[in-house]
Amino acid sequence: MSRFVDRVTIHVAAGNGGHGCASVHREKFKPLGGPDGGNGGNGGSVRLVVDPQVHTLLDFHFRPHAKAGNGKPGAGDNRDGAMGEDLVLNVPDGTVVLDENGTILADLVGTGTTFEAAQGGRGGLGNASLASKARKAPGFALLGEEGQQRSLVLELKSVADVGLVGFPSAGKSSLVSVLSAAKPKIADYPFTTLVPNLGVVQTAGDVFTIADVPGLIPGASTGRGLGLEFLRHLERCAVLAHVVDCATLEPGRDPVSDIDALEAELAAYKPALDADHGLGDLAERPRVVILNKVDVPDAAELADLVEPELAERGWPVFRISAVAHEGLRELTFALAKMVREYREAQPAKTPRRAIIRPKAVDDTGFTIVRDPEIEGGFIVYGTRPERWIAQTQFDNDEAVGYLADRLNRLGVEDELVKMGAEPGAPVTIGAVTFDWEPSTPMGDDVPVTGRGTDIRLDRNDRVGAAERKQARRLRRGLPVEDGEQDQS
Template identity: 60%
Template sequence: MAVPTFVDRVTLHVKAGDGGNGIASVHREKFKPLGGPDGGNGGRGGDVVLRVESQVTTLVDFYHEPHRRAGKGLHGSGGNRSGAAGDDLVLEVPEGTVVRSGDGELLADMIGPGTELVVANGGRGGLGNAALASSKRKAPGFALKGEPGDERTITLELKVVADIGLVGFPSAGKSSLIAALSRSRPKIADYPFTTLIPNLGVVVAGDTTFTVADVPGLIEGASQGRGLGHDFLRHVERCAALVHVIDCATIEPGRDPLTDLDVIENELAAYGGLEDRPRLVALNKVDVPDARTIAEFVRAELADRGLEVFEISAASHEGLAALSYAMAEVVASTRRTVEPAPARRIVLSPPSADGGDDFSVVRQGEMWRVTGEKPERWVRQTDFTNDEAVGFLADRLARLGVEARLLELGAAAGEDVVIGSTDDAVVFDFDPQVVAGAELLGSRRGEDERLVQNHRRTTKERREALAARREHERVAREERERTSAAEDLWSEEDEDA
């Protein structure tokens, strides 16, 4: 299997680093029996960052390694020592890379060297018990877990950034022209579609240095996917000007310079977004006698259309100097009117609520489901093996207003309350008599007296109960469907009778 050297579209799976867990620790020192909590916080997970690098021209590295992961944050430790933050993962991409989400939503257009996109945010580290201590909670016997880092699937699509784009039919001489104008050495052969990937060449004309892109040959219907144009037309979107390279020596039936120009212009118009680009016309292969005659015949008509026309030969280099200076003039004019894009730093983050509640509560069958950024994040931070941590979660939810909202909607004690919208959601028994506030002073470390007095099912028991309830609903639904089908059959038999 051939290994590609140029890749302009790739699907990338990124995972930011998880935050480190906080630690529950008590300071121990001789003659200091009440040293107090000294558990450190967990370190933040590393971000996944895309950065524009001018030396990178392809996405081939992501083609070979499509799964990338940032560093995890380290756990905290005693003595108020926080864990180290995870290392950021910086992925270098070419200028002109378009980043889309897995469902095709545009996330960013990477223009300008040094531009960065934080595509996945690292998880925050959990707080240690030293940070959780307060005037009412002197010695917390628990700590918060670190948050998981963002996980995304994105699509990277490269649109080559060049000053001049060469467009034309296959075998029109575009590769020969870019090889004659620059030191680029693309593949050249006497058969169509020799160029399978865009080629870039650097051209110097006077005081102006600019880049020229050789786009794979276009044919009629390229904007609808025929040939290679559907995949590579996007590479001319960044170009300041377009040069039509027209083959004046073609012997194919139905082909002539004017018809070729009209076909390519129709495809560019169908693709869209290129109407404002200046056009130059290069009548190529005039070293062939018949081709020179045809070029002289159509030159006047092309000039009447307002096009600047050049008769050239990529083989003998005839007319290339005039063409290169004309391209340099167009590029210099564009650069005077368009300021270069500055480097930016873009951070993707979930949309914030517009002054509304931080959560929502809905009834689903016989259970209540609570969703929202804060409740779901707090659940992920909670160590459910520690009763005191569960009591702290209950306090936070009560202060947020979750309990009051459940009571307002008619929730009864003992009903199941599910927090989260994924398969990892946590199920609780609703107990509105649990009063918010710091844990009672009489309880042991790691316990909450409110939970000891009122026995609650474990998380495993709640999940098993939820699974059993869903199975019961499924069986009842199938029974109703069978009964309905039998009734329909009896009705049909009665009608036949």
């Protein structure tokens, strides 16, 4: 038995970028032919694409985890790594993407609409791309970045022009079945319909879609019954149609009270798409009242009593019988006219323009704050510094020296000095904390040393712990230990 799923949480992970390669070209009579390490390939991204052949989010219910391919590492002889394969996830038309906090990220309407759910990581540069006048043969390469990982909520909001609302067993499914080719489940007990049913209605010159929303009851806007699960499917509807059961035998119910109860629920429900689409509250949508089951004698008498009162509200009222096919032609043309008028009243959709946000002139690209957990420590925030940290091989002194040069050119060193950083102050960038050494001449011409080393990192004028301990013992007049005497 097929299931209808209209809300799921998925966990997407983009592919990691491949590492760059540190290689030196070697051939006969050219023992040191220069760096020839290739770049790593970019990781694949995860994209959501609207597919007209997909009608439910059921696949994501059973397989909520999705990961794109990783980029391949670079190789010698200037061979770049292959890029990771993108992962395309097909979603139904009308899918809304939200983050974990409930913020709308994208509203996917229209075949082919695409949203990048997770961006692939950049591939690391090989030493051939890092060569410069200062470093003619780098002995290191940059690491690939990790791909983006996110948890997203997907909600399906049906794309229909007319939404049928009414109490359980009001005849909504029967009406959809006779107006369109849809074949929903029909039975004589409440809550027969557990999923929205969509049908396409054709008239002489118009085509519109109609949605049968599962039965609503008082309290639906607060989660009672099936209300909250399916009220969202009314958000895109241009016209709301009240389907009233005039032949109900339940005590205390009549068409007017049923409509008033449902109107209160529609007014209490706040659509999430108002801000982005200007659809307005459900209470402001055009209305039509459909008095159903008038083929029953008692129902016809009740319809005669309530029709004038409903007409006073300014809503069109139609008397039909879905079983006997009475009044359907007039209803169909009236709904088509209301949908057409609604479409004509809407402003013409303009294609979205590309938004360019130029970088501010005084934007340094990073910020430095004092570390609240480490006394005398600092934390550096910024996209570039954090990315550079993730790309650095900290077991390679030359790579660490290259990182120091990049941070110095960005202005991190000068800003730390202005903020009063002391030598040895713990500085945190991303997931790495290191002792800041202002004596390290960052930005100077790089002296020629062995591959993978940086002589600047060997310079250290700070007094070590052993020397401080020895000086303290001498001040107190204590004998110097043998191990400490040897070190002195």
